[in-house]
Amino acid sequence: MHAETLKNAKVAVFLNRSALCMLLLPAACLSWALPAYPPQDAFWFCFVLATFSWPFAGVLFIVSAGFQSGRRAERFEHDAGFREAHGH
16 A cells, blocks of 8 residues: 555656646746747747647646645644654
8 A cells, every 4th residue: 555655656746847847848948049049939939838838737737636645634644743753
């Protein structure tokens, strides 16, 4: 059971980080495109990239929510008990 939870947590972390990278992709593209193209073309290129990549990042966030282990209240109680047991 614990191994399955750990696998789900790893998948959730991977999907969350992938989604964050997808959200940052237009900014990285803008820093690349500004010296290579006229500013108006660079901004349009990044706008189009954001239009297509951000919905996919949203889908990744939704899918990663399904892999989260336990409910938030259960995790909070577990974390609080762990901290209390270790003197934090």
